[in-house]
Amino acid sequence: MDIYAVREGIADAARAVVLPNGIPKLTSTPYLPGSVTVPHFFVGDYTVDFDKTMRRGMDEIEFTCGMVVSRSDDLSGQKLLDRLLSGSGEGSLKQAIEAARGAPGEAALGGAADDLRVTRVQSYRFYEIAGAQYLGAQLTIRVIGDGST
Template sequence: MDVGAIRKALADVVRDEIPSLNCFGYVPDDVPEPCFYSGEVEIDFDKTFGRGMDEIAVTCRLLVSRADDRSGQEALDKYLAGSGPDSIKQAIETGRGAPGQSALGGLADDLHVQRVQAYRQYLVGDRTYYGAEIVVRIIGRG
């Protein structure tokens, strides 16, 4: 699987579903808020016999303004809901495609938003944001 293309495709599906988010398929140097980006990647090769299926876990980040504690966390919470117009989970999972179709426009066989973790403050440069990590599991041919 093409890791760079997958990271970009994740940002693209979120941007298409939630246009109010600034989305990147890479870790940006400057964070325009609110911001979603594809970060770290873990790859488990050969999940089936031979050179079969690989599994990739992409840790994405969602960062919002820390203008004040309550409004910043409320903004973050709306994106972390399991469903709804601002749900990151729902937006990413539109990338699965219709039944029988490949995920992310043919880049993978399937994907699933596995979990949200590390809900906390993040320091980027000299600015602090409220944020969380979203772990996306992607499977496909190696």
């Protein structure tokens, strides 16, 4: 798998999330940002388990992604973040990202991987990016794909 192509695919998929009226469109990057425009999703840290099948047949990558929102109004920020972290609904990052799995038998993320799944939300807290405080959380995404490419 081309790791950066997978990161780009995840970031593109996240942009499909539907936000409530009056909330700016979700910005999304396939890398750790130096600064953000909220609400912002980014594909961050990852670990790779090589050789999940013989002869470089499959690798598994676990991405830790971040989602941050404004904390100018704590209640509205938490409501928006909760909507984004929900398991389903048009405002769900899980639903938006997993829509990029493709149809049965098709490759995920436009061909960058075999399959993916959003598995966990954690670390709901305040984050500092470029000296500013944001409310946020982390999402874990597991991706599997061809280890020989």
